[in-house]
Amino acid sequence: MSFFSIPNLRLVATKKEYNEEEPAEVVALGDFYAAGLANFTRINNTSDYLNGWTRQLTPNAKLSNVWTNTYSAYIKTETGDFYAWGNNSRGQLGLGDTTARNVPTLVSSIPNFTQMNGGVYHMLGVTSDGQLWSIGRNSDGQLGLGNNTDTTSWTQVTTVINSSGQTVAIGPVKKVVATDYGSVILTEAGDIYVSGFNSLYGFSVSSFANRFTYVTANITDFDAIQNFAIAINTSGQLIRWGNTYEWRVRVSGARAPNILSSATNWTRVAAGYWGFAAVNDTNELYVIGYNSNGQFASLPATWWPVDALTNIPFTGGQIEEMKFAKNSNDAFFLRTAAGDLYATGENSYGQLGLGTDKTDKYALTLTNTGVLQVRPEHATMTFILKE
DSSP, rough: OOOOOOOOEEEEEOOOOOOTTEEOOEEEEEEEEEEEOSSSSSBTTSEEEEEEEEEEEOOOSSHHHEEEOSSSSEEEEEEEEEEEEEOOSSSSTSSSOOEEEEEEEEEOOOOOOOEEEEEEEEEEEEEEOOOEEEEEEEETTTTTTSSSOOOEEEEEEOEETTTOOOOOOOEEEEEEOSSSSSEEEEEETTTTTEEEOOOOOTTTSSSSOSSSSEEEEEEEEEEEEESSSEEETTOOOOOOEEESSHHHHHHHOOSOEEEEEOOSOOEEEEEEEEEEEEEETTOOOEEEEEESSSSTTSSSSEEEEEEEEEEOOOOOOOEEEEEOOOSSSSSSEEETTTTTTTEEEEOOOTTOOOHHHHSSSSEEEEEEESSSEEESSSSSSEEEEEE
């Protein structure tokens, strides 16, 4: 398969008039690489271990995005085409059937998403104007469509249940996160809504709902897994909430949203199976939770919890992106503004991208450079876009 050279930066739109100039939108473009065990989401149609970062042969174009759920992946090309492959048992690939695909396959009927996120067998997508769509497994109501019927075609979510319990039209969506069998969204208005099976409803409703239901307001960013969530409110404070099991409540604080840090300078958050990571505006990295597999870097690996936000020294550059692999043995990835990718934690499948070294790491270790995006799959693989 041939590839042609395309610059890594593409100007999407430029407007220039007399005495007026509007900055152009710049989209970073790259190639797709993976590390780990290529099980359900095969890389170059192999189901074997990948010894380090391996380039996936993709359609003859640079890529603007890669997104994953537990067992499958989507990519978006510079021309706006979408390809998907991997497990498709609930129709989550958007191909109108439930047949798995071993290689990237063109998805012909799909909105032009600028953001996607996936759970075990479902996906969520958001368009540039904030429309929310969903697809795949819906047995727990995770698609937010008001029913429990799976769908093999992308379906728009049009309503939510507001803070007064009324079903109202959904406003523009800012961010989506799919948990294992649930979904969480943040609207442009700053409201968090949850659908499906989660521990994130607070005290107001049960742990199941088939329509997105209001949880809290005044949020600017968040991340979540099945059991708990972390967010930044409009004052810049850290908010957390989630499951009431003993080991989880020590991380989440309580079932209802509660303040983790009253400092007002938090800028980024990430949620993993065992805890949280957060960064402030002075580029300081903090964590809280269990350091079971070294995902909290220099802290001792232990099942005893880090009960308070604890600083992890990092001098590798300005932190631009943080991601946990959301399985029970966390791996943690940190990408800098310069494109340096650091990793720590669980590595039994080689998912940290360190070649034949499959030992867990207990320090943030440089694993690649020139990285534009990092997307850990649920358990065995990590995907990146690289310049």
